[in-house]
Amino acid sequence: MPAGSILEFNTAFLIKSGIQWLNIIALTAVLVFLLYKPVKNFMAGRAERIAKDIESARKSNEKAREDRIHYERLIAGIEEEREEILNEAHRIAVERSDQILIAAREEARHLMAKAEDEIKTERENAADEIKRQIIELSALMASRFVEISIDRNVQEAYLDEVLENWREWS
Numbered sequence: 001m002p003a004g005s006i007l008e009f010n011t012a013f014l015i016k017s018g019i020q021w022l023n024i025i026a027l028t029a030v031l032v033f034l035l036y037k038p039v040k041n042f043m044a045g046r047a048e049r050i051a052k053d054i055e056s057a058r059k060s061n062e063k064a065r066e067d068r069i070h071y072e073r074l075i076a077g078i079e080e081e082r083e084e085i086l087n088e089a090h091r092i093a094v095e096r097s098d099q100i101l102i103a104a105r106e107e108a109r110h111l112m113a114k115a116e117d118e119i120k121t122e123r124e125n126a127a128d129e130i131k132r133q134i135i136e137l138s139a140l141m142a143s144r145f146v147e148i149s150i151d152r153n154v155q156e157a158y159l160d161e162v163l164e165n166w167r168e169w170s
Contacts, residue, residue, distance in 0.1 A: 137166050
């Protein structure tokens, strides 16, 4: 080998290189013959599984979309039902409120009538009591007047005394 050269292209080198190329070609042919169909089948199976997975995902997506639409309809139905229930509850509450107001007004009228009757009775009792007191006062005055025949000044003093006594009894 000449000094400074890395490779020497002689016949031994060329023969070795040719043999190595033949080995590589033979190995490649054997590997292609042995592995091509299994790798091809593996890749076809993989492509088929991927296609099935994509189809399954598409179906799942479609099912999820249908479920979402179904649940949105259910929610809308529930919202409508909730509104109906609230409206019905409000209507019932208003009716009950009206019934309570009517009953309260009737009770108030009843109480007012009863109070008016009691006031009328009390007035009658008070008038009767005043009449009785006037009669007693008159009888007292008459008995005193009869007892004493007195002059006008004594009568006025006596009348003042009776009126004073009457105020104390009241």
